Amino acid sequence: MRSRFLLIPAYALVASAPVHATVYLSVEQAQALMFPGATLTPDFVTLTPEQMKAIEKACDVNVLTPNLKAWRVSTGGWFIADQVVGKHEFIPFAVAIDAQGAVRSVEILEYRETFGDQVRNEAWRAQFVGKTHDAPLKLNSDIKNISGATLSSRHITDGVKRLLTTYALVLAAPHG
């Protein structure tokens, strides 16, 4: 395998503004992909404090907001757009729940985690300003791949668990 190994000074490697953000899908794109051909009707819910407490008790995951962005699907099932807190940032994701209440698919909508705190830290980078003539390499536009960044999916799987519980206790309940 041919490969070329380069050591790039940290000051010459910058994250594209604002941070290393990758937008995968818009909510509309995710809806079209996860429920092709179906019509989705918004059925947004404001959870009561009692419902939030019940959800937390049932799934052991914190409920951060009472606002639930859920859509009813014409062919059966629900589409929910939500977010979890990653290492530093919110990670928006979408869950497709089928008519039987099982997870059909999960798509991450955006990823805003950064590559190394030191890259994102403006103050840390500022100390090198003017010290290089090299054009900085931009994460995202010049370098799209990172090897070795072990991005845990734990917070997302916890988020899915919380939404399944929310579905069972609120959306699927007769007076939900």
Add this chain to the structure above:
Amino acid sequence: MHSSSPLRTVERARPLLGTTVNIRVEYADELAAHRAIDAAFAAVASVHGAMSFHEADSDLARLHRTRCGVRVQLAEQTAEVLREALKLAALSNGVFDVSIATQLVAWGLLPQPAHVNRPAPDACWRDIHLDEEHGVRLERPLWIDLGGIAKGYAVDCAIEALRAHGIDSGCVNAGGDLRTLGGGPHRIVIDTGEAAASHHPVLELGEAAVATSHSRALPDHAAAPHVHGQARTAAGRRECATVVAERCIHADALTKLVLALGPASTDLLLHYDATAYWQDADGCWTTLGTSP
């Protein structure tokens, strides 16, 4: 995404294999690109389901529940990964050993499995007997974790799925174990886990697989996800290994051997026509294996 270019890029991500798997493809037909990505994610999910240590209905969980000596039929893919793992174990004389799950559970890095046989303290890869018809039999009770190799295999399966759907340029990245499609050149930055590193390594390559392993971000104690199979001690507490190979299953598994053996992994790398970029505890880089 440049509207002037005939090829556009689409990238999606799903939580799988305990990490975030993202798939990026270049396409002329958007719908076909999404279908290809759907198929690639399905391939990863199928590996996840069959080879997970945690999932109660995985092949491994079934094996761990079965009485010693009784043959268990594995899915073809699980058998393929286990065969590669046993080959690596034989070549490395047990430095790569999938029966280290016992250590990982003891260190709290894998969950305690339920309703399984208690592993024999000195059981190892030599107690795993795989036959030609994808059946496996354990001579002594042990727990298998394919975490050090299955992620790379899943990436290979995803790449095959993309190819089968007519995609010829893109990348599948499972939390740092990745494989590119098309000549690129692809640029990959290696996250070595160093705090405030003065330099970042960047790889430039064509169609290849790359995997990186280190455990620098973990708290400083004896436990680490990379285990020297013979010594049963944590490997690579201070080092970082990146391996470039044709297939990601090999790149993934070889990173563990480079972490455990350092420069002594050279022959193994040559066997797989792989190149390693190894950073020692002092931060110095050495190129090992096939000359890049």
